[in-house]
Amino acid sequence: MAQASVTRRYRFCAAHRLHTDHLSPEENLAAFGKCNNPNGHGHNYVVLVTVKSTVPTTTGKGVDLDRLDQIVGQQVITRFDHHDLNQDPEFADRTTTGENLVLLIWDLLVKCLPTGQLEKVGLIETRDNYFEYAGSMSQAPVLREGRHG
Numbered sequence: 001m002a003q004a005s006v007t008r009r010y011r012f013c014a015a016h017r018l019h020t021d022h023l024s025p026e027e028n029l030a031a032f033g034k035c036n037n038p039n040g041h042g043h044n045y046v047v048l049v050t051v052k053s054t055v056p057t058t059t060g061k062g063v064d065l066d067r068l069d070q071i072v073g074q075q076v077i078t079r080f081d082h083h084d085l086n087q088d089p090e091f092a093d094r095t096t097t098g099e100n101l102v103l104l105i106w107d108l109l110v111k112c113l114p115t116g117q118l119e120k121v122g123l124i125e126t127r128d129n130y131f132e133y134a135g136s137m138s139q140a141p142v143l144r145e146g147r148h149g
């Protein structure tokens with residue numbers, strides 16, 4: 001049966017500060033620039049969640065978008081919207097960069113979606129900053145099957 005992907009857009013607003021205790025104040029400033037501002041700052045984040053599914057011939061409708069909305073809402077939006085990302089336990093020992101945030105969002109979603117269904121997570125942080133993660137190669141079911149076939 002044919003497979004197709006759908007990407008759905010979600011939004012949340014959150015504060016953060018790029019800073020790590022593993023570096024000196026001077027090194028933090030050099031690494032993160034104005035994003036190291038002690039008072040923090042905020043972003044209107046956009047999350048793009050791409051899921052793949054087979055397309056049933058009867059309905060032509062693959063992904064249950066209502067269910068997807070529920071999962072993303074519970075796992076991501078409620079957790080981060082109008083929060084300080086630096087206070088999230090998952091960021092206790094890693095910085096709140098776009099890279100780390102997109103990885104965390106992937107981890108939060110992939111445990112709730114069937115294997116192989118979550119295809120990609122995109123994160124727009126600013127007008128010019130876009131981050132994305134599509135999982136590690138070992139998680140790709142097509143490649144796993146290919147090795148044995």
Ligand code: NI
Pocket residue numbers: 016035041042043
């Ligand atoms: Ni920022």
